[in-house]
Each structure stands twice: as structure tokens, then as C-alpha cells.
Amino acid sequence: MAKRIGLLGGTFDPVHIGHMRSVLEVVDVLALDELRLMPCAQPLHRDKPQVSARQRFEMVHLAVEGIPLLVADARELTRDQPSYTIDILELIRTELAEDDQLFLLLGWDAFCVLPSWYRWQELLHYCHILVLQRQDVDNKLPDALCSLLATQSVNDPSAMTGPNGSIAFVWQTQLAVSATQIRQLLARGKSVRFLVPDAVLAYINAHGLYCALH
Template sequence: MDSTRTPRRIGLLGGTFDPVHIGHLRGALEVAEYLGLDEVRLLPNFRPPHRETPSCSAQDRLAMVRLAVEGLPLLVVDARELERDKPSYTIDTLESVRAELDADDQLFLIVGWDAFCGLPSWYRWSELLDHCHILVMQRPDADSEAPEELRDLQAARSVNDPLALTGSGGQIAFVWQAPLGVSATRIRQFLASGRSVRFLVPDAVLAYINAHGLYRASN
């Protein structure tokens, strides 16, 4: 290993991105800039184990995410979960990405508060921190408590300052972000009822949705 090499700092943000919207992009960009990450990889899920099957095909969702990040060098698309053709388990993704990195590279799994609270239901969830740090994007209006199973882990692994995370993984930090009242569910409902979603998704994504007739009531 080159002793003069600077360790890479990579964020991972998974989701169905059905469709990708400004909340996803703004959150990823805020984290990347605040922590000085080299990149945040957006990973569209093939078939998330804890959620309903996405409304759109993997090909359409991947195309929309690629359009969404054009011109944003800090945000890149990683299609490995779609290429697996099986349920998207985060632990598998972390092991796959970690195997491609040097031992001292830092990997950050970015999750929202709701997803963080649901970690105990994830496959092999107790092993996640063996491969990465966990960054929790928490909005000021999030008032729910983490489940009991997570409290001991939080007490042992939490770092108050996200900028103080050290090593390749193993710690948890919270990143506060401005609340954006945007959800993919709401966007799909708007589209199904013929309402505009302008400014809720990037223009290129909206053009793709319109060109392919996605999320319409007949779908």
C-alpha cells in the first residue's frame, strides 16, 4: 500500500428511487459536502426485502437516477444491486464494495431516521458496522425514538460530531438536514391523478417520466 495515498471516503445511499427526487439528491449532496466525501454512490435496489415491489422496472429507475446525477460530480450511480437479480441485502452490498476498496478507505452507509430505526429487521444487521460507518440523516421534526435493540448500539458506537468519525468503519453519527416534504409515494400519487410534479424531481427525470408514460393511472 502506498503510504502517501490519501484514504478514499465514499458514501452509499440505497433506495428504490421510484422515482428519484430532490429529497434523495439534496440529502446526498448535503452529506457529501459536509463530510468532504469523494463521492456518494446512489444504489437503486432490485427488490428491497422490507418494501413493496417498485412500480417501475429496474431499467427505468436506473435510467432516471443516471439522468438525475448528470452534472453532479459528487453523486454517482452504482448498479450492482440491480445486476444481482435477487433481493437487495445491504450487507451483501457492503461486502462487495468493501472488497474493492483499500483497508483504510472509509465507507459511509447513509440512511434516513426511519430506516435506521428499522435496522434490527435487516438481514445480518449486527454486521453492518464491520464494514462501514452509519450516517443517519435526521430531520429536526423527527420525534420518534430508536427501538430498544438499537439503544445499546447507539450508546456504544455513536460519535457526536460526524467530522470526528475515524477508521474505516464501526461508528454511528447523525447529520441534521433541512426537512423537505417530498416522498416518492406522493410523487406517484400526483402523477397518477394528473397533477404536476415539476420542481419535485429534476427536469430530466420529469422528461423521462413523461416520455415513457410512467406512474400514470393505467400503469
């Protein structure tokens, strides 16, 4: 039977409850066999993270520990140059069976700028795209994405068939939390309890992370 694998990349600087709630909802909606969280070593579309890739991976590993179907993927840590999403998808595809389904999770903001990504038109050759949608977004999509949605989108994410090629939106529980907010609170010496998993908070405190803005 074909497997259903999800993939969420990001800086995870740090991983927080918004990330965790999003992936759990996707696992539930699509009945995934596995969802991998993959910290980027050198992000292409964001500022340089405040802490190392190894530390961000260790926080993700702590966050998913003991949670069924969630996995921390460390493959980015071995790369010495920025990674393009298409490169990662090509690599993962070589590890899967031909009929396995691969789902790339993208936040709404990332999806809106997708045409600026390297070889973005080829992404659907390797995966389905799941856009994590919130009730409060009203960005206008670029024409290139409107055209893509007109031909490749499906209304029901659970009805996506085949190993790749479709786009669907997954409505998310709205949580007003961001990594930027968490870093700012920590830099001011404020508590971030319940904004990050307890194990992640313990790691941040033990290593003195985010204790001052840079």
C-alpha cells in the first residue's frame, strides 16, 4: 500500500506550538503515515537564524519526541550550502516507492511568493502541495499562482490522488504565536511558557538561547 508522507521545512527558530498544532492537524486530516519536520541549515528566503542549525534541529527533535508519526529530519545539517526545496524533493523521491504520496506543507506567506523560488514550476512533479490556510489572510495571489490553482487545485485535501501533482488548502486552528514574538520575549527576559513545548523551553533555558537581540 502506498505511503503518505508529509514534509514541513523551515528555520524553526525556535519550533513552537503553532508549528506543532499545524502538523498534527495535517496528519489527522490526511491520515498521513509520517510527517517530517526539517530545519533548514541556511534559509534562502529568511534572515540568518539566531542559533545554529544543530541547535534548531535538537529543539525540533525534542518537540516531536514521543509524538506518533512526527519525525525530525536532520538531512539539512550535512549540507554546506543553501538548499533549494526542489533539491530536497528530488532526494526524498529517490527514497520512496513510485506510488508513495509526498505532501509539501507551505504556510500562506510562503505560498504567495512561490513564483520567486528556484524551479518552482517543477515542484508538483515530485509532490502535492498543502497550503496551511488561516482565516485572517487576504493577500492577493500573483497571476502565475492563480493560473496554477485553476488547473491543479482540489477542494478536498483527503481526496488528492496519485504520488504528486495537486494543490489543496488545509484550514488551520488560528494561534497568534510566531518565532519572532518568542525571540523578542526571551530577549526581554519574559516567559514563553506554553508558547513552545516544555522540552524546548528547557533546552532554551539550559543553553541560554535568545537571551539578547542581535
